[in-house]
Amino acid sequence: MVKLVECVPNFSEGRDEAIVEQIVEEIRRVEGVKLLDYSSDKDHNRSVVTMIGDPKKVKTAMLNAAKKATELIDMRKHEGAHPRMGAIDVVPFIPVSDMTMEECVELANEVGKEMGDMGIPIYLYENAATAPHRTNLAKVRKGQYEGFFEKIKEADWKPDYGPEKMNEKTGATAVGARVYLVAYNVNLGTNDIEIADAIAKKVRFVGGGLRFVKAMGIKLEERDIVQVSMNLVNFEKSRIYQVFEMIKMEAKRYGVSVVGSEVIGAIPLQALVDTAEYYLQIENFDISQIIEKQLLE
């Protein structure tokens, strides 16, 4: 089995293409790391980069990119609509294949420590958090760059790594480990938004539904139908087929049928394997039976 980790750093620069390119180039030039995507938002003045590969190599690529970003981004001049606390705002590690969450937490600690040594105050979050109040990224980032000059002095917000004093130029960084997020939507054969909302409420965690599902009803104006739009925040525990079947079941009481579903963006192979295994009642399937998977070994 080949170990694969995904890393999706967010950099606080989305307007100066030359700077973004220089940062991205640091990732591109590390062999064994695949740059899957990067995109900048001018209003947010922020860029999101997606890379994947062997954990050691992703670590190298991430640290090289961080070093470049500390040189090129100056938070004293940063303006943008998206909440941010630093030049390398947030660095999540996500297990994709043959990686445990514990290994991702360890990786977040290694990268956090080295970024701390670069002079950046580091906060570990989500599964890497060192205290419950640091789990949620929004709470960690609250107050933003401007507020951190005071926040960092509070006992509750002492950094996990790096200086205990704000870095004016780079700001602070949140480094974490989290599960892969699957964006999955189910379309209903009705244009009644109340039905989509009611089903979303039954399916999602907060409504008593599946633990790792966030859901809401939305209207697809062009198609004149409604949709249960979801984030599966742990697709290995709350699985796609469970979500799909539960929505079908709930839709029945309204005499509404499921007309389709869609996976938005990238999805780990395991999620599709789980689906095929369930519906075909496959016994003893091993993901390495998939030819394309063998090629990655």
Place this chain on the structure above:
Amino acid sequence: MVKLVECVPNFSEGRDEAIVEQIVEEIRRVEGVKLLDYSSDKDHNRSVVTMIGDPKKVKTAMLNAAKKATELIDMRKHEGAHPRMGAIDVVPFIPVSDMTMEECVELANEVGKEMGDMGIPIYLYENAATAPHRTNLAKVRKGQYEGFFEKIKEADWKPDYGPEKMNEKTGATAVGARVYLVAYNVNLGTNDIEIADAIAKKVRFVGGGLRFVKAMGIKLEERDIVQVSMNLVNFEKSRIYQVFEMIKMEAKRYGVSVVGSEVIGAIPLQALVDTAEYYLQIENFDISQIIEKQLLE
């Protein structure tokens, strides 16, 4: 998209490991070609090698292996239980990803021509066949090595490439293109072999069932159940989920349930994607949304 072709040459040597290793080594040392598997059978005195990769590189690996085999295998001394016509008995090319059958046929022609230039009479078969009577491998190979000294003189059996006279040392080779073969079995909640047989008959092509399905009933003694054992000879046309649902449907008339299924050996990713797409009613899915697939690009 990355082009991937599989090639499964069968060599008429299964007893002398040193010879098999030298042939396999020719494949192993071509960069960009992955040796997925190789195994020898002493009774058959035959080795089956599975490789996959970029078509150009697979061609190189296959030709290098063929050259080595012509040096090391002497058909004048060959004995074995499996039908065979030459040292490099059969060379099928199989599209796995982003390859059309036409491209595989072209590849079979290129390899056939070069092997012909090595002095081996070449017969194109299956999708690469140049006449209907040459499609079926068993018919091409009929008479075997010993019979080819006469068969090659018949107008119907003039080789497609290479000399029109039998090569005593190497024999002749069948080079072809065919679809990927998926071995898929469905287990039934009964030990009545007649039920498995009856269902197999309804599902398979010869019984009026799905065009690209071969099926038979077999008994799983240890588990005291029966199984519909199948070869899906074109999984893109007769799909796994169709086969599975059809067996469930037929089993109903006997009050028998499907207790499980199994995929034997390797399977192309596309087969699982088709399955997930069907059951989840996924709209507009693109196989490149799968992270592991992106890594192969």
